[in-house]
Amino acid sequence: xxxxxxHLDQIRAIRPRxxxxxxxxxxxxxxxxxxxxxxxxxxxxxxxxKNKHATAHFHSTGHPVIESLExxxxxxxxxxxxxxxxxxxxxxxxxxxxRQNVMPGKARSSHSATNDGLSARQSLPLVxxxxxNGRSNxxxxxxxxxxxxxxxxNLEPSLELAVEIAREGREGRRIxxxxxxxDADSVLARSRPLILDPLAGHTEQTRQIRDPxxxxxxxxxxxxDGAFVISDQGIVVSACRYLDxxxxxxxxxxxxxxxxxxxxxxxxxxxxxxxxxxxxSMVRVFDDGKLVAEIIPxxxxxxxxxxxxTAPYQEEVVGDLAVLTAKA
Numbered sequence: 001x002x003x004x005x006x007h008l009d010q011i012r013a014i015r016p017r018x019x020x021x022x023x024x025x026x027x028x029x030x031x032x033x034x035x036x037x038x039x040x041x042x043x044x045x046x047x048x049x050k051n052k053h054a055t056a057h058f059h060s061t062g063h064p065v066i067e068s069l070e071x072x073x074x075x076x077x078x079x080x081x082x083x084x085x086x087x088x089x090x091x092x093x094x095x096x097x098x099r100q101n102v103m104p105g106k107a108r109s110s111h112s113a114t115n116d117g118l119s120a121r122q123s124l125p126l127v128x129x130x131x132x133n134g135r136s137n138x139x140x141x142x143x144x145x146x147x148x149x150x151x152x153x154n155l156e157p158s159l160e161l162a163v164e165i166a167r168e169g170r171e172g173r174r175i176x177x178x179x180x181x182x183d184a185d186s187v188l189a190r191s192r193p194l195i196l197d198p199l200a201g202h203t204e205q206t207r208q209i210r211d212p213x214x215x216x217x218x219x220x221x222x223x224x225d226g227a228f229v230i231s232d233q234g235i236v237v238s239a240c241r242y243l244d245x246x247x248x249x250x251x252x253x254x255x256x257x258x259x260x261x262x263x264x265x266x267x268x269x270x271x272x273x274x275x276x277x278x279x280x281s282m283v284r285v286f287d288d289g290k291l292v293a294e295i296i297p298x299x300x301x302x303x304x305x306x307x308x309x310t311a312p313y314q315e316e317v318v319g320d321l322a323v324l325t326a327k328a
Contacts, residue, residue, distance in 0.1 A: 005083045007064040011076075014041045016069065021045040023053045032152070033070050035077075039063035048145060055079070071153070140295075142314055142325040147273045147287040149182040154234030157210045158275060159283070159295065161218060163321070166281045167297045170223050177222040178243070178263050179275040184231040186270040191241040194226045199239045209234040222277070227262070245269045250289045253308040264289050284308070296322040 014036070021031045021044050031045030035054035040063060044054030054066055064080045067087055076085040140159045144150040158181050169175055180187045198221055199207055207214060209230055218228060218236065226240035243262040250264045263274030268289030276284045283295035294309055309324050316323045 005065075005078045005081045005085060007078055007080060010063070011038045011065055012040075014038055016043045017041040018043045021049070021051070021053050023056075024049075024051060032150075033068065035066040036069050037061075037063045038065045038067055038076065043069065048141070140323060142316060142323060143285055143293045146292050146325050147285070149232070149271055149273055149287075151182070151232050151234070154209055154230070154232065155181055155273070157234065158230055159285070161209065161215055162275045162277050162283045163295055163297050164215075165219055165222050166277045166283050166295075168219070169281075170219065174279045174281055175223055175277070176259055176279040177277045178227040178259055179230055179277075180227055180243075180263075180266055180270075180272040181230045181275065182232045182273055183271040184229050184235075184237050187229050187243070187266060187272050188238060188241075190245045190266065190269060191227065191229070191238075191243045193238070194240045194242050195224070197238050197240060199236060204235050207236045209236060227266075252291070256284075256308070260284065260286075264291070290326075292326045294324045296324070 016036050017040075018025060021029075021034060022042060023029075024031050024045055029051055031049040031051070031053075033046040033048060035044055035046055036042070037044070037054070037057055040061070042054075042057050042061075042063070044057045044066075045051055047055055057063065058066070058079045065076055065078050065085075067076045068074070074087045076087055077083075078085065140156050141152075143159065144152050144155055147155075149155075158179055162177075162179060165175065165177060205211075209215070214236065218239075221228075221239050224240050225242075227243050228236055229238045229241055230236050243266045245262070245265045245268075250261065250268060252260055252264055257278075259278065260276050263276040263284075264286045266272055267274040267286040274286040276286065278284065281297055283297065284291055285293040285295070291308060309326055312327045314325045314327060316325075
């Protein structure tokens with residue numbers, strides 16, 4: 001590996017040739033994220049996508065540098081030198097950038113209950129953290145890859161909100177709550193209101209999970225009983241719902257109470273992902289009736305008694321936050 005990018009002269013002022021992955025558009029396939037070739041303008045899907053067309057384009061053409069087309073991301077990647085660059089760089093910026101040994105989304109560090117040693121950990125950004133290129137990054141890519149249903153634009157803000165509630169509590173006390181993400185119609189059909197819905201009658205725009213005003217409202221409403229139901233489009237369609245779903249074959253680790261059982265059950269009988277905030281400040285994610293991830297907002301909570309995932313799992317840590325994701 002080179003220590004600096006030696007292909008800056010191949011970066012062109014280029015426009016995307018299409019509005020999506022060129023090959024996937026032709027075949028009718030889906031993609032996760034999009035990458036732009038800075039030599040010719042080809043748009044291909046990322047390595048988290050099934051077809052990995054951006055990387056395939058590099059192998060077929062030798063065009064070395066791509067740029068992320070994701071909203072809120074501002075980085076470029078040199079396949080040859082394996083170096084991460086901020087998007088503002090061009091051929092005139094001939095100074096050296098520090099080499100990074102992984103492409104975004106490829107950070108991994110394995111952790112097993114049988115491994116008592118410290119494993120190498122790749123930093124991932126906290127909520128609101130700013131990366132070296134001046135833009136914030138997501139920290140839940142491993143969870144998004146693990147669950148069946150992932151709209152990154154809306155699932156990650158839902159997870160971030162759960163972590164904020166776990167960290168902050170409300171008025172000096174810890175609180176627990178539950179979110180479901182996706183398959184909202186099925187969740188509504190298997191639940192009922194505990195009280196008059198405080199979000200009823202508000203426009204979809206004001207109920208968008210990425211809206212700062214709504215997030216503050218949800219933190220207040222989280223003190224009430226019941227679940228929040230979030231659609232794939234990131235709309236909080238209902239609050240304070242009693243999840244009337246019981247899956248008899250759901251098996252949970254000891255110590256998980258009714259909120260976790262409700263989340264696991266609803267994730268099994270629907271296609272929704274359940275995000276449970278416990279009063280112990282842990283955030284747990286259920287998919288298809290199984291515990292698939294744990295988010296630990298304070299590392300002092302991370303001991304063998306709190307971690308419920310069974311090995312093998314991946315562990316990503318930065319600052320005081322850890323994300324543990326079950327391996328498929």
